[in-house]
Amino acid sequence: MKPINDFISxxxxxxxxxxxxxxxxxxxxFLLNKNLKRHLQKDFFYAGTYLGKLKNRxxxxxxxxxxxxxxxxxNKMIVDERTEWLFVCGRDIFKQGILSVTGSKRRGDYTLxxxxxxxxxxxxxxxxxxxxxxxxxxxxxxxxxxxxxxxxREK
Amino acid sequence: xxxxxxxxxxxxxxxxxxxxxxxxxxIRINTLNAKxxxxxxxxxxxxxxxxxxxxxxxxxxxxxxxFSVGAISEYLLGLYSIQEAAAQIPAALFTGxxxxxxxxxxxxxxxxxVQLADLMHNTxxxxxxxxxxxxLTALSNQLERCRVKNTIVYQMDARESSRLNMxxxxxxxxxxxxxxxxxxxxxxxxxxxKDVENNAALQxxxxxxxxxxxxxxxxxxxxxxxxxxxxxxxxxDWAIKTLNLEIExxxxxxxxxxxxxxxxxxxxxxxxxxxxxPGQTQxxxxxxxxxxxxxx
Numbered sequence: 256m257k258p259i260n261d262f263i264s265x266x267x268x269x270x271x272x273x274x275x276x277x278x279x280x281x282x283x284x285f286l287l288n289k290n291l292k293r294h295l296q297k298d299f300f301y302a303g304t305y306l307g308k309l310k311n312r313x314x315x316x317x318x319x320x321x322x323x324x325x326x327x328x329x330n331k332m333i334v335d336e337r338t339e340w341l342f343v344c345g346r347d348i349f350k351q352g353i354l355s356v357t358g359s360k361r362r363g364d365y366t367l368x369x370x371x372x373x374x375x376x377x378x379x380x381x382x383x384x385x386x387x388x389x390x391x392x393x394x395x396x397x398x399x400x401x402x403x404x405x406x407x408r409e410k
Numbered sequence: 411x412x413x414x415x416x417x418x419x420x421x422x423x424x425x426x427x428x429x430x431x432x433x434x435x436x437i438r439i440n441t442l443n444a445k446x447x448x449x450x451x452x453x454x455x456x457x458x459x460x461x462x463x464x465x466x467x468x469x470x471x472x473x474x475x476x477f478s479v480g481a482i483s484e485y486l487l488g489l490y491s492i493q494e495a496a497a498q499i500p501a502a503l504f505t506g507x508x509x510x511x512x513x514x515x516x517x518x519x520x521x522x523x524v525q526l527a528d529l530m531h532n533t534x535x536x537x538x539x540x541x542x543x544x545x546l547t548a549l550s551n552q553l554e555r556c557r558v559k560n561t562i563v564y565q566m567d568a569r570e571s572s573r574l575n576m577x578x579x580x581x582x583x584x585x586x587x588x589x590x591x592x593x594x595x596x597x598x599x600x601x602x603x604k605d606v607e608n609n610a611a612l613q614x615x616x617x618x619x620x621x622x623x624x625x626x627x628x629x630x631x632x633x634x635x636x637x638x639x640x641x642x643x644x645x646x647d648w649a650i651k652t653l654n655l656e657i658e659x660x661x662x663x664x665x666x667x668x669x670x671x672x673x674x675x676x677x678x679x680x681x682x683x684x685x686x687x688p689g690q691t692q693x694x695x696x697x698x699x700x701x702x703x704x705x706x
Contacts, residue, residue, distance in 0.1 A: 296564070300565050301561070301562070305553070318555075340483070376483065
């Protein structure tokens with residue numbers, strides 16, 4: 256549970272996950288519901304909502320977990336349609352593509368990236384103090400993980 | 411016993427004249443994650459023209475698209491799945507799926523598992539099985555992308571599903587099959603009657619296991635994308651005569667299944683199954699079975 260909570264806290268928020276419904280399978284974490292918990296057998300491959308995995312002591316979140324974090328009060332940015340497309344292709348974010356910011360604008364902090372429909376596309380790391388940055392064509396958020404990963408995984 | 415000429419002649423004996431198929435791409439909107447009207451509007455703004463498929467609740471033909479519909483945000487966010495039109499039929503044949511315990515016995519790559527979760531509104535439990543680990547990874551990616559929450563996946567042969575010690579209200583048997591030429595260009599070159607017979611034998615074993623783990627009055631939907639009667643009508647004829655199962659009537663596109671196979675008469679209730687010859691969709695066979703209360 257600690258790797259998940261530590262990860263969530265990077266977005267200046269906390270999300271309450273019921274520890275009784277959390278299961279770990281090797282290095283992967285899943286959130287069940289009571290129904291699934293009743294049926295779950297130990298040799299399962301996948302169950303309920305996948306939350307992420309721990310690899311070399313680094314937690315890699317699932318997009319389901321990012322969506323759960325984005326539903327609450329957390330660092331997040333809404334980006335325009337062109338930036339959405341570039342971000343999903345693995346690109347970083349220019350200042351001109353940001354439509355609004357909630358929470359931190361500080362260099363070094365983590366932020367979720369949302370499209371104009373409020374859907375979470377992934378997350379990134381803020382590279383400079385956004386308010387102080389004058390150049391519109393300057394990269395201000397480094398892409399760490401985006402939903403384009405679903406396509407890249409298949410290759 | 412193989413080759414295009416051999417199989418085409420078989421189809422003629424079954425009353426169908428071979429023709430090249432023109433498959434249309436189709437999607438299924440995941441109503442768990444989005445309203446249909448919103449997805450259609452969003453796709454339209456990207457230049458994707460959709461047309462509702464008359465025989466499906468949430469299925470749409472992709473009439474025009476300048477890019478792959480499998481590479482845009484709406485897809486990656488799980489708002490829809492790319493799913494062949496005929497393949498959207500089986501899951502929709504179950505009744506009252508909400509809160510049920512469902513077995514998807516040959517689940518990967520997971521298109522129908524996601525559809526079941528959608529029809530169940532993420533309630534109840536789906537147990538999804540597949541034998542191959544690599545295919546389980548594809549299945550898991552689908553479940554994550556489409557935000558499915560009610561599924562447990564096991565690496566398990568469908569013929570061993572009684573090892574789970576569970577009984578199921580609904581069972582989907584989208585069994586491994588010989589496929590058909592509409593989705594596989596090299597089909598006629600590769601397939602032999604021996605392959606068909608081997609697949610038919612495997613399918614019978616899966617049917618037998620499913621009849622063991624189904625609850626009384628539980629529904630089993632059996633589907634293949636094979637055109638060969640050994641994997642379809644003849645297997646179902648065997649199942650209803652051997653496994654304490656009966657055929658339920660279904661309402662879906664397709665012709666009544668065959669009751670005379672190369673001169674051999676099968677049970678008349680087989681005509682309640684549906685056979686779809688390739689055209690706009692791939693070839694398909696589907697039927698719904700019910701587990702009887704006691705042996706008759």
